[in-house]
Amino acid sequence: DIQLTQSPSFLSASVGDRVTITCRASQGIRTYVAWYQQKPGKAPKLLIYGASSLQSGVPSRFSGSGSGTEFTLTISSLQPEDFATYHCQHLNSYPFTFGPGTKVDIK
Amino acid sequence: QLQLVQSGAEVKKPGASVKVSCKASGDTFTKSYIHWVRQAPGQGLEWMGLINPSGDYTHYAQKFQGTVTMTRDTSTSTLYMELSSLRSEDTAVYFCARLQRAGAGDGFDIWGQGTLVTVSS
Numbered sequence: 001d002i003q004l005t006q007s008p009s010f011l012s013a014s015v016g017d018r019v020t021i022t023c024r025a026s027q028g029i030r031t032y033v034a035w036y037q038q039k040p041g042k043a044p045k046l047l048i049y050g051a052s053s054l055q056s057g058v059p060s061r062f063s064g065s066g067s068g069t070e071f072t073l074t075i076s077s078l079q080p081e082d083f084a085t086y087h088c089q090h091l092n093s094y095p096f097t098f099g100p101g102t103k104v105d106i107k
Numbered sequence: 108q109l110q111l112v113q114s115g116a117e118v119k120k121p122g123a124s125v126k127v128s129c130k131a132s133g134d135t136f137t138k139s140y141i142h143w144v145r146q147a148p149g150q151g152l153e154w155m156g157l158i159n160p161s162g163d164y165t166h167y168a169q170k171f172q173g174t175v176t177m178t179r180d181t182s183t184s185t186l187y188m189e190l191s192s193l194r195s196e197d198t199a200v201y202f203c204a205r206l207q208r209a210g211a212g213d214g215f216d217i218w219g220q221g222t223l224v225t226v227s228s
Binding site: 001031032033034036038043044045046048049050051052053055087089091094095096097098099100101 | 142144151152153154156157166168169202204207209211212213214215216218219220221
C-alpha cells in the first residue's frame with residue numbers, strides 16, 4: 001500500500017500569512033492527489049484534485065502543485081475561514097489512503 | 108446536483124453489526140462510484156472501500172475484508188455499508204462520498220454528513 005506523510009502536522013499562522021503544506025508519497029503516484037479541508041464536526045471538502053486543479057467554487061488563494069512523490073498545498077493569504085485541518089489523499093491505486101492531516105490554527 | 112444523506116447515529120455492543128445507509132438524490136447517482144471513509148475520534152481519515160454504479164463490483168481495504176459489506180439499492184437510490192464483529196476501535200464517524208472523475212484527476216467531491224457509530228458495552 002502507498003503511504004502518505006504530511007508536514008507539518010500542526011502549524012500556527014496569522015490572517016494574511018502564506019501557508020504551505022507538504023504531502024509525500026512512499027512511491028510515485030503521478031498527479032493522482034487530492035486535497036481536502038475539514039472543519040470540526042463536518043465532512044471534508046474537496047479543494048484540489050489532480051494535484052493542481054482547483055475544485056469549482058474554491059477560492060483562488062488555494063493552489064496545489066507536485067507530481068511523483070512530493071506535493072504541496074498553498075494558501076496564498078490565510079483567511080479566518082481557512083483555520084481547519086487539511087488532508088491529502090492519493091487516488092493512484094487501491095487503497096486510496098489519506099495523509100494524517102495538518103491542523104492550521106490561529107497564532 | 109447529487110446529495111448524499113446518511114442515517115442517524117448508532118450505538119452497538121462489541122461483536123454486533125451495524126448497517127449505515129446513504130441515500131442519494133440527483134440524476135448522477137446511477138453513474139457514480141461511491142466510497143466509504145471513516146474517522147475515529149480525533150484521528151485522520153481512513154478509506155474503507157467502494158462500490159461501482161451498478162452495484163456488482165466492490166473493493167475493500169484489506170483491513171476490512173471479511174467484516175465489511177457495501178451494497179446499493181438502485182430502486183431507492185440508497186447505498187449501504189454494513190460492518191460486522193464490531194470492536195471498540197470501530198467507534199468512528201462513517202462517511203459516504205462520491206468519486207468525481209475529471210480529465211485532470213479524481214477526488215471525492217460530494218460527501219454525506221457522516222454517521223457516528225459508537226461501540227460500547
